Amino acid sequence: MSLIGALQYIFQYQFMQHAFEAGTIIAIVAGIMGYLVVLRKTSFAAHAYAEIGFAGAAGSVLLGINPLIGLLSASTVSGLGIAVLGNRASHRDVEIGTILAFALGLGLLFISLYTGYATEAYSILFGEILGISASNVLLTLVVSLIILVAAAFVYRPILFASLDEDVAEAKGMHVLLLGGIFMILLAASVSIAIQVTGVLLIFALMVTPAATAIRLTKKPAYAILISTLIALGATWSGLLIAFYEPYPVSFFIVTIVFAIYLIVRFVRPRM
Amino acid sequence: MGPKRQEGTDTGEIVTARRLAVGYKDKMVWHDANFGIERGEFVAVIGPNGAGKTTLFRMLLGLQKPSGGDLTVFGSKPSRGDSRIGYVPQRHAIDNETNIECVELVHLAYGGGRWGFNLSTRREKDAAMSALKAVGAEDLAHKSLASLSGGELQRVFLAEALVSNPEMLLLDEPLSNLDIRRAIELVEVIGDVVKERKVTAFLVAHDINPLMRYIDKVMYMANGKVATGTPEEVLTSKNLSALYGARVEVLRDSRGHIIIHSRYGGEEVHEEAYHVI
Ligand SMILES: Nc1ncnc2c1ncn2[C@@H]1O[C@H](COP(=O)(O)OP(=O)(O)OP(=O)(O)O)[C@@H](O)[C@H]1O
Ligand SMILES: [Mg+2]
Numbered sequence: 373m374s375l376i377g378a379l380q381y382i383f384q385y386q387f388m389q390h391a392f393e394a395g396t397i398i399a400i401v402a403g404i405m406g407y408l409v410v411l412r413k414t415s416f417a418a419h420a421y422a423e424i425g426f427a428g429a430a431g432s433v434l435l436g437i438n439p440l441i442g443l444l445s446a447s448t449v450s451g452l453g454i455a456v457l458g459n460r461a462s463h464r465d466v467e468i469g470t471i472l473a474f475a476l477g478l479g480l481l482f483i484s485l486y487t488g489y490a491t492e493a494y495s496i497l498f499g500e501i502l503g504i505s506a507s508n509v510l511l512t513l514v515v516s517l518i519i520l521v522a523a524a525f526v527y528r529p530i531l532f533a534s535l536d537e538d539v540a541e542a543k544g545m546h547v548l549l550l551g552g553i554f555m556i557l558l559a560a561s562v563s564i565a566i567q568v569t570g571v572l573l574i575f576a577l578m579v580t581p582a583a584t585a586i587r588l589t590k591k592p593a594y595a596i597l598i599s600t601l602i603a604l605g606a607t608w609s610g611l612l613i614a615f616y617e618p619y620p621v622s623f624f625i626v627t628i629v630f631a632i633y634l635i636v637r638f639v640r641p642r643m
Numbered sequence: 644m645g646p647k648r649q650e651g652t653d654t655g656e657i658v659t660a661r662r663l664a665v666g667y668k669d670k671m672v673w674h675d676a677n678f679g680i681e682r683g684e685f686v687a688v689i690g691p692n693g694a695g696k697t698t699l700f701r702m703l704l705g706l707q708k709p710s711g712g713d714l715t716v717f718g719s720k721p722s723r724g725d726s727r728i729g730y731v732p733q734r735h736a737i738d739n740e741t742n743i744e745c746v747e748l749v750h751l752a753y754g755g756g757r758w759g760f761n762l763s764t765r766r767e768k769d770a771a772m773s774a775l776k777a778v779g780a781e782d783l784a785h786k787s788l789a790s791l792s793g794g795e796l797q798r799v800f801l802a803e804a805l806v807s808n809p810e811m812l813l814l815d816e817p818l819s820n821l822d823i824r825r826a827i828e829l830v831e832v833i834g835d836v837v838k839e840r841k842v843t844a845f846l847v848a849h850d851i852n853p854l855m856r857y858i859d860k861v862m863y864m865a866n867g868k869v870a871t872g873t874p875e876e877v878l879t880s881k882n883l884s885a886l887y888g889a890r891v892e893v894l895r896d897s898r899g900h901i902i903i904h905s906r907y908g909g910e911e912v913h914e915e916a917y918h919v920i
Contacts, residue, residue: 541706542728542730545724
C-alpha cells in the first residue's frame with residue numbers, strides 16, 4: 373500500500389482526522405515555543421506547568437468538565453502567578469519543584485476520587501490524542517492562534533532579552549513584562565501539547581525538537597523552522613504508526629524525536 | 644540653577660554630579676560625589692568589589708534613582724532607554740550553549756526592542772556588520788557566540804553597544820577574564836573608537852595599567868566615597884589614604900606601572916591579594 377493510499381485509508385476515520393488536525397497545530401506551537409524554552413533555559417518551568425495542568429485536568433474530570441478547560445486554566449493561572457512573581461521566579465528550582473510536587477499530589481487525589489480512575493489518569497499522564505473531540509480540536513486551534521499571534525508580536529524583544537537582559541533593560545525594554553508574557557504563553561502551549569504527549573512526556577514536543585535544532589543552525593529563524601519540522605514530522609509519523617501498531621502515540625513521538633536528537637548529537641559535529 | 648541649561652553648553656559637560664548619593668533600601672553605597680565629565684573624555688572607574696561601580700552605571704542609565712543630590716546626563720535627568728548611551732553590562736546570559744551567530748546579537752541590539760513582525764531588516768543587518776567592523780570583529784560575524792573566546796566575546800559586546808551610534812559608552816569590566824595582551828588590544832580598540840567618534844566613555848576595571856595611555860580621568864570609589872580627577876590628581880598616596888581611611892601607598896615602577904599597596908586592619912595585604920590598579 374502506498375503512503376497516499378495509507379493516508380486515504382486512515383482519513384476515512386474521523387478520530388484520525390481530528391488527531392492529525394490537532395497534532396499539526398500543536399506541533400507548530402510546540403516547535404516554536406520550544407526554541408524560546410531552550411534559549412531561556414526554562415524547561416523546568418515547562419514541566420511544572422504540565423504537572424499543575426494535571427491537577428487542573430484531574431479536578432475537572434471529577435467535576436465533569438472538559439479536562440482541556442481544567443488544563444488550560446490551571447497552568448495559565450500558574451503561569452500568571454510566576455509572571456507576577458517576576459522573571460527570575462522561573463529559575464527558582466526549589467520553589468517550582470515544591471509546587472510541582474504538591475500539584476501532582478492534588479491531581480492524584482482528584483483522580484482517585486473519580487471512578488474511571490485508571491484510564492483517565494493514564495490518558496492525562498501519557499496523552500490521548502486519538503480520542504480528541506471535534507470541539508477540542510476547535511478549542512486547540514483558537515488557543516494556538518492566540519499563542520502564535522502573541523508570540524510573533526513579542527518574539528524579537530523576548531529573543532533579545534533572553535540573550536542580553538541587562539542591555540535590554542537599559543534600552544527601555546520591559547524585561548519583566550516580556551518574561552511574564554512568555555510564561556503565560558508557555559503555560560498555554562504546554563496545556564494544549566499535553567493532549568498529544570501527556571503530562572510526563574511534554575519534553576518530547578516542547579524541548580527535544582528545539583534542543584536538536586539549535587545544534588543544527590546558528591540562525592534563530594532557521595532553528596525555529598527546524599524545531600517545528602521535527603515536531604511535525606514526529607507527530608505525523610507517530611500518529612501513522614500508532615494507527616497500525618497497538619502502542620501509544622506518545623511513545624512513538626518521544627522515540628522519534630529522541631532518535632533524531634541522538635543522530636544530530638553524535639553523528640554531526642557541532643557548529 | 645537659573646534657566647534650564649542646554650545640553651553640552653557652557654561647561655561642555657555630558658555628565659554632572661553634585662553631592663550625589665546612592666544606596667539600596669537601608670544601605671548607602673556612596674555619597675557626596677561631585678564630578679563633571681566632558682564630551683569625548685575617557686574615564687576609568689576603579690574600586691574594590693561592592694564599591695558601587697555598577698551602581699553608578701545603573702544610575703547613568705536611569706535604572707536606579709539617586710538617593711540624594713543631583714545627576715544630569717546630556718543636560719537632563721537620566722531616563723531609561725536613552726539611545727545615546729551604549730552599554731556593556733558586567734553580566735551576560737551567553738554561555739557555551741548559545742549557538743547563535745554574533746551578527747544576530749548585534750542586529751537584535753539595534754532593532755530587537757521593536758514589537759511586532761519585522762521583515763525589513765536590511766538596514767539593520769548593515770548597521771550590525773559595520774559595528775562589528777568598527778571593533779575589528781567582522782570575521783566573527785557568522786561565528787557562533789558559543790564558540791568565542793572571552794576576548795572575542797567582549798569585542799562582540801562592544802559592537803553591540805556601538806550599533807546604535809551612541810554618544811556615551813558605559814563598559815562594565817570588559818577586560819575581566821582577558822589576558823594582558825588581549826586586554827591591551829581591546830583597550831586600543833576602545834580608545835580608537837572613543838577618539839574617532841568623540842564618544843564619552845566610562846570603563847570599569849580592576850587594573851588601571853592597560854588603560855593609562857588612553858584615559859583622561861579616573862574615578863576612584865572606595866569606602867562610600869568617590870574621588871574623580873586626572874590620574875595624577877587621584878592616584879596619590881595622600882588621596883587614596885584619605886579615601887580608604889587607612890594607609891595606602893601608590894607606587895610606580897621604573898616603567899610607570901602603578902601598584903597600590905594598602906594595609907587593612909593591621910594586616911598587610913599584598914597588591915595581588917587585594918587589588919592592583
Ligand atoms: N539590587 C541590589 N539590592 C541591594 N543591594 C545591592 C543591589 N545591587 C548592588 N547592591 C549592593 O550595592 C553595593 C554596590 O554594588 P555594585 O554592584 O555597584 O558594586 P561594584 O563596584 O560594581 O562591584 P563589583 O566590582 O563586584 O562588580 C554592593 O554592596 C552590593 O551588595
Ligand atoms: Mg560591578
